[in-house]
Amino acid sequence: MRRIAPDRDQLLAIVAEVFREHGYEGASLALIGEATGLGKGSLYHFFPGGKEEMARAVVAHIDGWFEENVFAPLRDSADPLAGIEQMLEATDSYFRSGRRVCLIGAFALDESRDLFAGQIRDYFGRWVTHLADALARSGHRPDEANELAEEAVAAIQGALTLARAANDLDVFSRALRRLRVRLGLPVKT
């Protein structure tokens, strides 16, 4: 074994940005090659499965980031409200306060959903589940916690769509502020 590719993370991040901007169909190998500075030879060396493997790896990479920075705090924080607070901060920074779009959410909408259905369902399912757990631990009734969690994740996705449509980042920050209130967190001044 030679070495672990040192910047596979960075590579995946760049490819992710292309998929985010152009969607699965719109992200051509030419665009990906241009963005990464890699020719087809290199791309197919790293991803023998081609475009589909690239997208799958990107989704897994994003999933891993959320696992570490969003789901883990929800699961592991001794104080559930502190975990929820971390979730919101990580979410805000990940989506760059609304400048960025949720790639997995975008994949969920069109036909590419069929290719990645399992990964997509898993991502959102864990998000809702872990948030619901934290809400239950913070004192909500279980069924109420589930509804609230579903509402919160949907609110984030919807706010991303609306912010992008209106080209107005404030839409997203207003949504996050409402979520703080709704989830029982102190509102930042």
Next chain:
Amino acid sequence: MRRIAPDRDQLLAIVAEVFREHGYEGASLALIGEATGLGKGSLYHFFPGGKEEMARAVVAHIDGWFEENVFAPLRDSADPLAGIEQMLEATDSYFRSGRRVCLIGAFALDESRDLFAGQIRDYFGRWVTHLADALARSGHRPDEANELAEEAVAAIQGALTLARAANDLDVFSRALRRLRVRLGLPVKT
């Protein structure tokens, strides 16, 4: 003048479904031709501007439907709450209780946004504005009405994404039920 195309509405509805399923990039002329039963000759006869004109017409068509079935009731109902109720029912039926996706929301996410930015912003802008007006007339403070309207439209968009991701229609109907409560409507049994 010969005649007005009798089924242009139906044609647009079919084309819309293709864009909904495959996204702007993924909706090839071959798919559109197959779905409509029209060859390229006919398609370019009706839409000389090609794919972009088709999408623009589809978006305008959807916009018109919402204007008539969603925005107008919000604007014109003597009882604002009745208008909001009509909005929710029309929305539920339009999105087929979550089976359908919002094409304009999907367009807002990827690069096709640049092509249709004006139409997209207008659609969501009017939705929020008219809902906010109705909420204000139903007794909410203006700024509160605006936030609530934004929250509601985002909740619908987010619920569509989540329902599609989870492949679970109940996600959407639960979101609508929560919205009824949130907007001050009686909840259906």
Next chain:
DNA sequence: GACACATTGTACCGATCGGTACAATGTGGG
């Protein structure tokens, strides 16, 4: 330096892309 293997650039493939040209075929009004 020699070998193994990782990485890359280039040329090429058939298929499909969006779009155009145009002749053939309806079809309603005079």
Next chain:
DNA sequence: CCCACATTGTACCGATCGGTACAATGTGTC
């Protein structure tokens, strides 16, 4: 019937699609 025009099918265009083949070039190990 005939004309004007709406509608359609087909053939074709250059460009680009995702993907493959492979030789050339790094690069670390011995």
